[in-house]
Amino acid sequence: DIQLTQSPSFLSASVGDRVTITCRASQGISSYLAWYQQKPGKAPKVLIYAASTLQSGVPSRFTGSGSGTEFTLTISSLQPEDFATYYCQQLNSYPITFGQGTRLEIK
Amino acid sequence: QVQLQESGPGLVRPSQTLSLTCTVSGGSINSGDYYWTWIRQPPGKGLEWIGYIYYSGTTQYNPSLMSRLTISIDTSKNQFSLKLRSVTAADTAVYYCARALRSDWQQDYWGQGTLVTVS
Numbered sequence: 001d002i003q004l005t006q007s008p009s010f011l012s013a014s015v016g017d018r019v020t021i022t023c024r025a026s027q028g029i030s031s032y033l034a035w036y037q038q039k040p041g042k043a044p045k046v047l048i049y050a051a052s053t054l055q056s057g058v059p060s061r062f063t064g065s066g067s068g069t070e071f072t073l074t075i076s077s078l079q080p081e082d083f084a085t086y087y088c089q090q091l092n093s094y095p096i097t098f099g100q101g102t103r104l105e106i107k
Numbered sequence: 108q109v110q111l112q113e114s115g116p117g118l119v120r121p122s123q124t125l126s127l128t129c130t131v132s133g134g135s136i137n138s139g140d141y142y143w144t145w146i147r148q149p150p151g152k153g154l155e156w157i158g159y160i161y162y163s164g165t166t167q168y169n170p171s172l173m174s175r176l177t178i179s180i181d182t183s184k185n186q187f188s189l190k191l192r193s194v195t196a197a198d199t200a201v202y203y204c205a206r207a208l209r210s211d212w213q214q215d216y217w218g219q220g221t222l223v224t225v226s
Contacts, residue, residue, distance in 0.1 A: 032212065034212070034213040034214075036154075036214075042219075043203055043205075043217035043218065043219060043220050044154065044203075044214070044217060045217075046213045046214060046215055049211045049212070049213035050211055053211070055213070055215065087153065087154055089154075089156075089213075091211075091212035091213065094167055094169075094170075095156055095169040095170060095171070096156040096169075096212075097156065098153055098154040098155070098156070099153075100153050101153050101154075
């Protein structure tokens with residue numbers, strides 16, 4: 001199985017901050033990576049797919065980059081509604097796997 | 108607007124079979140553009156991909172669950188289902204059904220999730 005390791009696991013930031021979350025894959029996955037946002041008690045919501053393509057309806061302050069084994073999700077200016085848990089997901093090979101999550105909290 | 112809704116028992120006894128159904132509305136499940144997917148999340152933990160089914164009946168399962176798992180589809184009812192046999196407390200989780208795009212693989216629509224407790 002391909003392991004995905006997210007860093008950091010926990011992030012404390014303020015409204016207006018720029019934050020970056022990293023996802024590292026245990027082997028190359030080309031650009032087959034998606035990012036999801038999950039709020040408590042809710043289903044995950046896709047933000048980015050194919051490593052850098054913004055899902056329709058997602059604000060442009062979210063950007064994804066990377067390929068191979070290292071990927072990043074950047075939020076350019078944190079808004080109050082962005083405080084949530086973020087997961088990366090590899091879609092290169094079966095079984096599809098997720099990172100362990102990054103919890104983003106208000107400082 | 109596509110909507111997915113999970114249904115099934117919220118409590119299952121150990122060693123029994125967990126059965127859930129996902130009903131899709133606002134779109135046809137009988138489409139070659141999507142994979143119909145199950146994902147679960149134990150309380151307070153991360154996400155685990157369970158598997159998917161294609162409209163034709165082709166399935167892909169997580170090897171960690173494959174020996175106990177069956178995913179099926181009923182295109183006449185616009186539903187797909189999950190059966191997980193011989194459950195233990197480790198199978199306690201929120202179970203989500205979701206639609207995955209065949210073009211890019213991401214899950215773009217999700218059900219609200221249903222908590223299944225094994226006890």
